[in-house]
Amino acid sequence: MKMIISCLVLLSFLAGCNQSPKNGASPSPTNETNRQVQVKQTAPQKKEIVDSRAVSERLEQIATSIPQVESANCVVFGNTAVVGINLPPDMDRSKVGTIKLSVAEALKKDPYGVNAIVTSDMDLSARLRKIRDNVRNGRPISGSAEEMAEIIGRIMPQLPRDVQPSPQSTEPQMPNQNM
Template sequence: MADLAASIPEVHEATCVVLGNTAIVGVDVSGVLDASQIGTIKYSVAEALRTDPYGVHAIVTADMDLYQRIQNIAAEVRAGNPVSGFANELAEIIGRIMPQIPSDIITPEEEPADNR
């Protein structure tokens, strides 16, 4: 998922941690972008993740502090430490994020008939 997120234009690097059926994806973008540009990038990442079984429930953030924290947790998990040891920190991260959740994206083909 991190590689998929990093493939989006303007994303310099991405990292993620999967906990159960939810992933937290942090993206590193340029510090000179405005909030609307960052929002568009986050939406593009969420759209790309929508087809991944874990990515469909991903929470995407471009906050640099949260990105760093997610990156540190991912490194700890790769080092063999159980992700359950970071559950409180992950809960805090999720609580701080205004999520862009891939499963919330509705394409024109998926719109309910009464909304047309």
């Protein structure tokens, strides 16, 4: 009887040492535990903008290469480009959205346009053209910084997750519901 018990203890000990991981993965060999896998980045990388005028002209050419885009105005502010496109005034809203998306896709393929902001708003495009003309006439873009901030603010949505709480209150203010 002692022989059977000692054989069972020995077998259970050996079976316990040979268990596979609980998640079903095969055990990794001991000589490959420190090996790292390197993956190449596949998303286009944004290039540092050195010559803003050349980048502006390049992005305008890309935008106007899309059918039905009459003209484009681009302003490069720091490392951000804002491209305003002019479309026929009688164009359908759904078609405007499709062309705007086509311009954004074309700009995405360019390393300078990968993070460009595209707008088809006629008012914003006219303001961009005015700023672009001022920059080309030698006026510094720093004088138009506030207007550029307003333009970008109108284009970019305000996402609730991006809102930082004010230092005075940490709890959100709820509207008065006793009406």
